[in-house]
Amino acid sequence: MNAPAPEALRRGWCPSALKPMETGDGWLVRLHPPGAVLTPAQLIRIAGLAAHYGNGLVEISARGNLQIRGVALSTHPELVATLLAERLVEEHGGDGPQRLTLVAPFVRFPSHRPHPEEARSAVSKDVPARSGASFETRTASAPQDEGSCCEPRIDAPALAEVIEIRGRTIPGLPAKCLVIIDDGGPLSLDGFACDLRVVAVASGTVAIGLPDGRWLGPVATARAPEQVAVLLTAFATHHRDNPDAIRRLRDLPPTLLDEMILATGLSQTTPPAARPAPRRAGRFVTAQGEAALIGLPFGRCDAGTLHRLGEAALRAAVADIALSPWRGLAFSGPAPAATEPLLAFAKRLGLIVEPDDPRLSIEACAGKPACLRAQSDAMADAAALAEAAAPLLATGASIHVSACIKSCARMAASDLTLVGREGGYDVIVAGTTRGEPIAKLDLPAILARLRPGQDLFTRVSERGTSGPSG
Numbered sequence: 358m359n360a361p362a363p364e365a366l367r368r369g370w371c372p373s374a375l376k377p378m379e380t381g382d383g384w385l386v387r388l389h390p391p392g393a394v395l396t397p398a399q400l401i402r403i404a405g406l407a408a409h410y411g412n413g414l415v416e417i418s419a420r421g422n423l424q425i426r427g428v429a430l431s432t433h434p435e436l437v438a439t440l441l442a443e444r445l446v447e448e449h450g451g452d453g454p455q456r457l458t459l460v461a462p463f464v465r466f467p468s469h470r471p472h473p474e475e476a477r478s479a480v481s482k483d484v485p486a487r488s489g490a491s492f493e494t495r496t497a498s499a500p501q502d503e504g505s506c507c508e509p510r511i512d513a514p515a516l517a518e519v520i521e522i523r524g525r526t527i528p529g530l531p532a533k534c535l536v537i538i539d540d541g542g543p544l545s546l547d548g549f550a551c552d553l554r555v556v557a558v559a560s561g562t563v564a565i566g567l568p569d570g571r572w573l574g575p576v577a578t579a580r581a582p583e584q585v586a587v588l589l590t591a592f593a594t595h596h597r598d599n600p601d602a603i604r605r606l607r608d609l610p611p612t613l614l615d616e617m618i619l620a621t622g623l624s625q626t627t628p629p630a631a632r633p634a635p636r637r638a639g640r641f642v643t644a645q646g647e648a649a650l651i652g653l654p655f656g657r658c659d660a661g662t663l664h665r666l667g668e669a670a671l672r673a674a675v676a677d678i679a680l681s682p683w684r685g686l687a688f689s690g691p692a693p694a695a696t697e698p699l700l701a702f703a704k705r706l707g708l709i710v711e712p713d714d715p716r717l718s719i720e721a722c723a724g725k726p727a728c729l730r731a732q733s734d735a736m737a738d739a740a741a742l743a744e745a746a747a748p749l750l751a752t753g754a755s756i757h758v759s760a761c762i763k764s765c766a767r768m769a770a771s772d773l774t775l776v777g778r779e780g781g782y783d784v785i786v787a788g789t790t791r792g793e794p795i796a797k798l799d800l801p802a803i804l805a806r807l808r809p810g811q812d813l814f815t816r817v818s819e820r821g822t823s824g825p826s827g
């Protein structure tokens with residue numbers, strides 16, 4: 358297989374299994390497993406393929422996709438043939454998104470992705486969440502009930518499946534287009550940037566959020582896919598007309614957004630009620646049984662670690678493994694007595710199993726040497742920040758380390774954003790990589806000024822202008 362044509366590599370394209378992306382450490386192959394769910398055996402198989410065909414590094418992207426790094430172009434066709442033959446990935450033709458929707462993990466019961474007809478039927482009946490109503494969470498060490506304030510209210514995977522199918526019929530949708538489907542449960546996806554946000558506001562009813570903060574609805578889940586399609590079709594048309602200026606839905610001027618809203622026939626509604634920040638690691642107990650959310654530090658681990666984790670999941674009788682947007686893996690259905698040993702094993706592997714792990718509050722891109730554009734070793738610097746800035750992160754602050762302005766790891770604002778430039782970092786408080794820097798500092802200076810009592814610590818801890826970390 359040859360490298361993708363230059364026109365395929367224009368700004369805004371996304372890598373996939375068939376379209377690898379050249380990076381500083383070889384070609385990056387992004388996998389989209391069917392329904393973003395794997396079995397333990399499939400996870401072990403992917404770890405083996407990453408070791409055999411890649412450089413052994415595996416990542417989970419900010420949108421919950423698996424990535425194999427360091428693949429050689431000469432063996433890429435063989436890798437793709439294996440991935441497709443073993444149904445480890447699904448690929449759609451065209452330049453649109455390989456996966457348009459994002460849902461929270463642990464709402465995928467029964468364990469396999471819904472068949473399209475099953476999904477349509479579930480959505481058309483406006484059924485309440487297949488995942489069940491009760492959803493309590495607790496840490497590995499300290500059981501804790503989050504209460505019933507925010508139970509899942511819709512079948513988010515079924516709705517996502519129908520929107521995926523409908524989205525594939527819309528020509529010209531940008532590859533990065535993202536629709537978040539949030540079931541209104543405890544794993545809120547509020548911290549993730551997207552083009553459209555579909556959030557359950559009552560059983561079988563959703564509101565549709567636009568990037569400018571307006572909300573439309575309420576809409577029955579059965580009607581939601583068509584309303585989303587109306588909005589996305591108009592967006593795709595404007596993108597086609599002006600691809601450089603309108604790449605995301607947030608780029609549309611208010612007058613065009615007004616026209617789109619008018620076309621849906623929907624009224625504006627109040628935003629969904631705020632929910633507590635989600636717990637991003639640890640032990641969970643759902644209506645269907647045990648579950649565990651395990652994070653990869655900064656979204657990355659080596660193939661050997663992934664292989665051992667897959668074997669531990671097999672031993673724990675895990676039913677399925679969902680890819681978590683918090684750059685981790687969500688293990689559903691381990692035997693009750695096996696959850697704690699699974700978490701303990703993952704901790705010994707250096708993975709994240711506690712919700713207050715400071716590494717969960719730092720997003721970092723691949724950086725040097727993995728990325729050709731990188732101006733810093735973002736992951737190594739993030740590890741140093743996780744240690745030195747632990748007191749700041751314990752206050753709920755979020756940090757984003759981006760080795761260049763492109764911002765691959767996080768689109769949304771963070772409390773502190775560091776953008777690699779000429780051996781140092783542009784320092785941005787409460788903004789994105791494109792925000793106004795307050796200073797350019799090297800890493801030792803940043804670490805020193807993030808200590809309690811120092812100016813950067815005070816400034817970031819008094820932020821209050823950015824949303825919850827995601």
Ligand code: SF4
Binds near residue numbers: 723729759760762763
């Ligand atoms: S943000 Fe820049 S340096 Fe980091 S992975 Fe993306 S392109 Fe590379």
